[in-house]
Amino acid sequence: MTSTLTVRPLTASTLSEHLDICRTAFYGEPDDPAREAQLRMWDPARFRGAFDGAELIGGGGIWPRRMTLPGTGAHSFAGVTMVAVAPGQRRRGALTGVMRSLLHDLHAEGGDPFAALWASEGGIYGRYGYGVAVERLEIEIDKGARFLPTVDTGTDRVREVSREVAEPLMRELHAKVAAQTPGWLERDTDAWHYRLLDGTQQRNGRQAFRFAVHPEGYALFRMHQRQVLAVEVHELVTTGPVGYAALWRHLLDADLAGLADYWCAAPDDPLPHLLADPRAVRRGRCDALWLRLVDVDRALPLRRYAGPLETVLELTDEFCPWNAGRRRLRIGADGHAEVTRTEDEPELALSTTELASAFLGGVRLTALAAAGRVRELRPGALAPLSRAFLTDPAPHTIENF
Numbered sequence: 213m214t215s216t217l218t219v220r221p222l223t224a225s226t227l228s229e230h231l232d233i234c235r236t237a238f239y240g241e242p243d244d245p246a247r248e249a250q251l252r253m254w255d256p257a258r259f260r261g262a263f264d265g266a267e268l269i270g271g272g273g274i275w276p277r278r279m280t281l282p283g284t285g286a287h288s289f290a291g292v293t294m295v296a297v298a299p300g301q302r303r304r305g306a307l308t309g310v311m312r313s314l315l316h317d318l319h320a321e322g323g324d325p326f327a328a329l330w331a332s333e334g335g336i337y338g339r340y341g342y343g344v345a346v347e348r349l350e351i352e353i354d355k356g357a358r359f360l361p362t363v364d365t366g367t368d369r370v371r372e373v374s375r376e377v378a379e380p381l382m383r384e385l386h387a388k389v390a391a392q393t394p395g396w397l398e399r400d401t402d403a404w405h406y407r408l409l410d411g412t413q414q415r416n417g418r419q420a421f422r423f424a425v426h427p428e429g430y431a432l433f434r435m436h437q438r439q440v441l442a443v444e445v446h447e448l449v450t451t452g453p454v455g456y457a458a459l460w461r462h463l464l465d466a467d468l469a470g471l472a473d474y475w476c477a478a479p480d481d482p483l484p485h486l487l488a489d490p491r492a493v494r495r496g497r498c499d500a501l502w503l504r505l506v507d508v509d510r511a512l513p514l515r516r517y518a519g520p521l522e523t524v525l526e527l528t529d530e531f532c533p534w535n536a537g538r539r540r541l542r543i544g545a546d547g548h549a550e551v552t553r554t555e556d557e558p559e560l561a562l563s564t565t566e567l568a569s570a571f572l573g574g575v576r577l578t579a580l581a582a583a584g585r586v587r588e589l590r591p592g593a594l595a596p597l598s599r600a601f602l603t604d605p606a607p608h609t610i611e612n613f
């Protein structure tokens with residue numbers, strides 16, 4: 213960072229200034245209703261700004277949230293959000309200074325042991341030790357696609373209702389699925405309000421939110437006039453196969469529409485398994501949640517693993533050097549993990565970025581080894597550790613924060 217830049221916590225007035233920078237950086241609308249919610253929800257002290265003298269040029273902050281981890285339910289984590297640097301002030305090290313301050317302060321204060329974010333571009337966050345932990349599937353399917361004759365859509369009707377009627381049902385269904393699915397976030401009243409904001413900015417040329425509900429799930433969607441009228445699904449949350457099939461049937465049979473798409477399906481989304489022709493669903497895969505182990509010793513024991521297993525890891529971590537060094541990882545038959553420092557011979561060498569990618573069970577360490585990012589120092593050590601991190605259900609996430 214050039215010597216003229218300093219990084220410090222924001223105040224109420226500099227948070228407001230930072231939101232102006234974000235609006236410019238994300239090409240937002242001046243009347244975005246999100247701004248008022250952000251100022252109400254977020255603690256300026258959890259934000260860091262980069263200043264050139266007295267001038268704020270960029271920043272980013274933490275929205276404290278809770279995420280479900282494999283086998284242990286919801287845990288608080290640092291949800292990194294609103295990262296932006298003013299156009300014309302970029303590539304001076306402002307983001308690096310802000311990232312350093314956020315992560316180093318979390319460590320110094322014994323705060324959340326892991327952080328997560330959604331990246332606007334894929335090339336930004338790897339240098340700060342974030343790894344892709346959950347991917348998403350973008351799916352698109354033409355109207356009327358046929359299901360297999362064995363698919364049961366049940367007898368309950370899917371109803372389209374007002375937000376007032378839908379919201380309590382959505383909250384209940386979302387909470388059930390979130391508790392069972394690694395990577396999902398709990399939503400409090402503020403988070404629900406934020407998610408359901410529906411101004412010009414959120415609509416982005418599309419129609420208002422619509423709400424389809426069923427006893428086993430809901431779909432939050434908008435209609436969008438493209439070359440054909442499209443049903444754009446924003447959330448599809450279901451607790452059972454009948455609700456899942458019934459809601460998709462409803463969306464695929466929408467009169468006047470030509471297709472339906474969903475931006476954030478799980479990588480193993482069951483839709484192709486329902487279809488008479490599984491190729492009818494077009495799929496694209498993309499990174500969703502990036503994760504950073506702030507304190508590897510406190511983070512790894514938070515979840516359960518497929519044990520028993522014992523190994524020694526040689527860890528590197530340039531951006532958060534307190535994580536570097538050798539660790540013995542002991543996983544009991546009950547899945548509990550214990551992490552201790554050791555001088556014993558390591559069996560695997562990797563950085564905490566690879567561990568962050570594997571942490572929710574969404575990326576295999578064997579795949580990272582095939583990319584040369586995990587080195588097996590004792591033959592046979594890799595596969596059992598890779599298996600120990602896997603989870604069922606696979607992690608998924610539906611909320612871009």
Ligand SMILES: CC(C)(COP(=O)(O)OP(=O)(O)OC[C@H]1O[C@@H](n2cnc3c(N)ncnc32)[C@H](O)[C@@H]1OP(=O)(O)O)[C@@H](O)C(=O)NCCC(=O)NCCS
Nearest residue numbers: 237295296297302303304305306307308331332333335336
């Ligand atoms: C992304 C952004 C915050 C980067 O801020 P910045 O202050 O320019 O970043 P820095 O100067 O600290 O750059 C640090 C490093 O990241 C690299 N980098 C920054 N933005 C990058 C991008 N979009 N893609 C790839 N690399 C990027 C820089 O080249 C630099 O590399 P180096 O360390 O090898 O020299 C800024 O470009 C921005 O506001 N973009 C628009 C909004 C946005 O996308 N925000 C992120 C939301 S998740």
